[in-house]
Amino acid sequence: MTIRHVSEVEFGVELPVFEPDTSLDNVRRFVRAAHWDGPRFTDHDAARKEGLPGALVPGIMSQGFLAAMIHRWAPDALIENVDTVFRAPVIVDEAYRIAGVVTDIDAAAGRVEIDLTVTNEKGETRVFGTATVRLPA
Amino acid sequence: MILDLHAHSIKSDDGRAKVQNYCQWIRTRNIPIDGFVLTEHRQFDNESDYGELGREYGLTILKGSEVETEYGHVLVFGVTPALQAEFDFANIRLPLRQVIEACERHGAVPVPCHPGRPRVGMHAHLAEHGVPEGVRIVETLNGGSRDEEDSIAQAMASQYGYRGIGGSDAHIVSHIGRCATRFPHAIHNEQELVAALRAGEFEAVTFRT
Numbered sequence: 001m002t003i004r005h006v007s008e009v010e011f012g013v014e015l016p017v018f019e020p021d022t023s024l025d026n027v028r029r030f031v032r033a034a035h036w037d038g039p040r041f042t043d044h045d046a047a048r049k050e051g052l053p054g055a056l057v058p059g060i061m062s063q064g065f066l067a068a069m070i071h072r073w074a075p076d077a078l079i080e081n082v083d084t085v086f087r088a089p090v091i092v093d094e095a096y097r098i099a100g101v102v103t104d105i106d107a108a109a110g111r112v113e114i115d116l117t118v119t120n121e122k123g124e125t126r127v128f129g130t131a132t133v134r135l136p137a
Numbered sequence: 138m139i140l141d142l143h144a145h146s147i148k149s150d151d152g153r154a155k156v157q158n159y160c161q162w163i164r165t166r167n168i169p170i171d172g173f174v175l176t177e178h179r180q181f182d183n184e185s186d187y188g189e190l191g192r193e194y195g196l197t198i199l200k201g202s203e204v205e206t207e208y209g210h211v212l213v214f215g216v217t218p219a220l221q222a223e224f225d226f227a228n229i230r231l232p233l234r235q236v237i238e239a240c241e242r243h244g245a246v247p248v249p250c251h252p253g254r255p256r257v258g259m260h261a262h263l264a265e266h267g268v269p270e271g272v273r274i275v276e277t278l279n280g281g282s283r284d285e286e287d288s289i290a291q292a293m294a295s296q297y298g299y300r301g302i303g304g305s306d307a308h309i310v311s312h313i314g315r316c317a318t319r320f321p322h323a324i325h326n327e328q329e330l331v332a333a334l335r336a337g338e339f340e341a342v343t344f345r346t
Contacts, residue, residue, distance in 0.1 A: 011165060101311050103154070103310035115310050115312075116309075117309075123345070124283040124284070129153065
């Protein structure tokens, strides 16, 4: 269901789950566009030589995925804030699930708070955070 | 009675949850816990009184702390003004021995949390510092655990004869109650929580899906 107005939002409602494209090709395209190109993002072997478990999905790309999920749910939402805590690396070519759930609503201000989590296939939380969005009355 | 013994609110630097939203979430989602303990990082919240909020939602909301030692992070239950005068809760290199001895003197209970976690868990420091004296309880179920962290914690508890508690380690609303601790009797305040922990009458439980 696409959300247009704050009155349509209920506490505890879950946003449609988003499975991001973390493929090496997609990450390469992103880091080039963002001028963040570097082997730790684009080359598994080079990343492992740095002591990482594999090439990393950049944090700003993960935040972009979170914003994309919110806009799939509420295309007109103004994202005021995405506040993330990176607990473990998000690795290129691994499968992740991005979930969001509404945890606070200020109907008068048109403001909605959303819990955000990025989990891997084992269900472990790699990234968590919150977003504050504004929706029309 | 089931209490989530490890949760953070916006009072913690990395906490993103308002306490009222925890309550709303527990009731809206029918999370099978009867309350939770706010264990804010490196501090004790002397200001907040959640009594009225707890009554409104029919939940027990207690306060503790999570301090940092050379053995990693340690939950402290039963914090009093006298205990707060014993050491600096904000110090990120507290000697665990000092924390344990101060807790003993002031009737509090120290519990190393997520002990199987690299860097911030007790198990990672045993080779360097040895097995600490005075630890009786560790957190064997942590809602934020990854990989084999809980298994390492449980194996360590079994090896050294520690009892285990559970806590969600929630930092966002929707993570409250993922793990918790079951007690045989009702607990209404921090003193009763300390008494139940000292009596050893509890078990760690998980509600992770």
